[in-house]
Amino acid sequence: MSTKKDWPLWEVFIASKRGLNHKHVGSLHAADAEMALENARDVYTRRKEGESIWVVESKFIFASNPEDNDAFFEPAKNKVYRHPTFYDLPDEVNKM
Amino acid sequence: MDEKELLNRFQAQIDAEIKIEPKDWMPDAYRQTLIRQMSQHAHSEIVGMLPEGNWVTRAPTLKRKAILLAKIQDEAGHGLYLYSATETLGISRQEMIDALHEGRAKYSSVFNYPTLNWADIGAIGWLVDGAAIMNQVALMRTSYGPYSRAMIRICKEESFHQRQGFDILYTLSRGSDEQKAMAQDALNRWWWPSMMMFGPHDSESTHSQQSTKWKIKRKSNDELRQDFVDNSVQQVKVLGLTLPDPDLKWNEERQHYDYGPIDWEEFWAVVKGRGPCNRERIAARKKAYDDGEWVREAALAYAKKKKAKEVLA
Numbered sequence: 171m172s173t174k175k176d177w178p179l180w181e182v183f184i185a186s187k188r189g190l191n192h193k194h195v196g197s198l199h200a201a202d203a204e205m206a207l208e209n210a211r212d213v214y215t216r217r218k219e220g221e222s223i224w225v226v227e228s229k230f231i232f233a234s235n236p237e238d239n240d241a242f243f244e245p246a247k248n249k250v251y252r253h254p255t256f257y258d259l260p261d262e263v264n265k266m
Numbered sequence: 267m268d269e270k271e272l273l274n275r276f277q278a279q280i281d282a283e284i285k286i287e288p289k290d291w292m293p294d295a296y297r298q299t300l301i302r303q304m305s306q307h308a309h310s311e312i313v314g315m316l317p318e319g320n321w322v323t324r325a326p327t328l329k330r331k332a333i334l335l336a337k338i339q340d341e342a343g344h345g346l347y348l349y350s351a352t353e354t355l356g357i358s359r360q361e362m363i364d365a366l367h368e369g370r371a372k373y374s375s376v377f378n379y380p381t382l383n384w385a386d387i388g389a390i391g392w393l394v395d396g397a398a399i400m401n402q403v404a405l406m407r408t409s410y411g412p413y414s415r416a417m418i419r420i421c422k423e424e425s426f427h428q429r430q431g432f433d434i435l436y437t438l439s440r441g442s443d444e445q446k447a448m449a450q451d452a453l454n455r456w457w458w459p460s461m462m463m464f465g466p467h468d469s470e471s472t473h474s475q476q477s478t479k480w481k482i483k484r485k486s487n488d489e490l491r492q493d494f495v496d497n498s499v500q501q502v503k504v505l506g507l508t509l510p511d512p513d514l515k516w517n518e519e520r521q522h523y524d525y526g527p528i529d530w531e532e533f534w535a536v537v538k539g540r541g542p543c544n545r546e547r548i549a550a551r552k553k554a555y556d557d558g559e560w561v562r563e564a565a566l567a568y569a570k571k572k573k574a575k576e577v578l579a
């Protein structure tokens with residue numbers, strides 16, 4: 171096996187239009203941030219898929235663990251009153 | 267949770283069409299199957315650039331040349347999407363590339379055939395990309411999230427590939443007698459290798475059953491091949507050309523076209539390295555990689571130097 175080193179891995183986020191949020195689209199290798207940005211442009215926006223690109227080195231991403239999902243997201247599960255559909259209002263109250 | 271419980275939960279997740287993501291628990295065989303299949307797929311995209319690259323400098327017009335370049339650039343992108351997706355399973359890019367260069371990894375055998383004339387570029391786009399699309403459309407629903415997302419992105423880009431190929435053949439088929447003959451000759455040579463792209467018959471396929479249970483594969487080799495035949499028979503009529511299979515005929519009962527026997531001896535010979543271009547393809551990949559070594563090193567050195575300066579500033 172070779173001892174050569176891969177360039178660092180970067181995660182790529184793209185906003186398809188001004189005003190929209192950046193979405194994760196994939197990852198790539200690059201020696202530094204500028205190269206990551208240029209590679210991201212060449213790899214992920216060849217058909218005008220984006221107007222803005224963010225890149226971040228993968229090692230800096232701290233992610234939630236799917237094993238802990240039940241406990242971790244539990245606070246959102248039992249608060250149905252956060253949704254408008256929880257409230258049963260008289261029909262006369264139109265458009266609220 | 268013990269192994270058995272984890273396995274049950276995993277299978278339940280798959281049965282419920284919930285995608286598996288990189289940090290989820292997965293059986294080792296699932297991981298290894300995906301690494302094998304996805305890296306093989308990535309290698310195919312990369313090696314697949316070589317037969318077409320052969321015609322970039324000799325494309326008949328500037329327009330055709332620009333289109334071919336854009337198509338080949340897409341394939342490089344597909345290789346990158348797939349390598350990155352495979353890396354989420356815990357294998358490094360370098361390991362995959364080493365495996366390809368050392369002959370331990372496979373890629374689609376169809377790319378071990380030579381591109382003898384310009385019409386071959388048309389036949390590759392129509393048939394080879396066409397067959398790849400069949401396979402990739404089915405894989406958009408594969409159970410591993412990163413693979414599925416890569417496939418969705420790839421499929422969006424692929425349809426232009428098949429259309430540009432068909433367009434080349436369509437133009438030739440309405441040209442001079444020589445041009446028409448050239449298009450027919452290309453079809454004669456690319457039809458069977460394209461049919462073989464779907465792999466062995468279901469009855470012979472070693473990995474199929476488990477892959478189907480894990481929803482890595484969503485359609486069997488023979489199902490995909492049949493779809494490909496049915497489409498191609500219709501489309502070749504528009505070209506006014508013929509597919510080189512005397513046994514092709516509509517089967518009323520099956521509601522599909524029957525086709526003749528595939529030469530599996532040839533298939534296995536090419537898989538095992540005895541195709542017309544196997545050695546040339548790997549040699550070209552290695553050369554490109556080795557010639558780029560100093561660039562990769564220089565880029566890293568430059569990045570390091572720049573970082574050191576930033577720290578000082």
Ligand SMILES: [Fe+2]
Pocket residue numbers: 311340341344420424
């Ligand atoms: Fe591709």
Ligand SMILES: [Fe+2]
Pocket residue numbers: 341395398424427
């Ligand atoms: Fe393609």
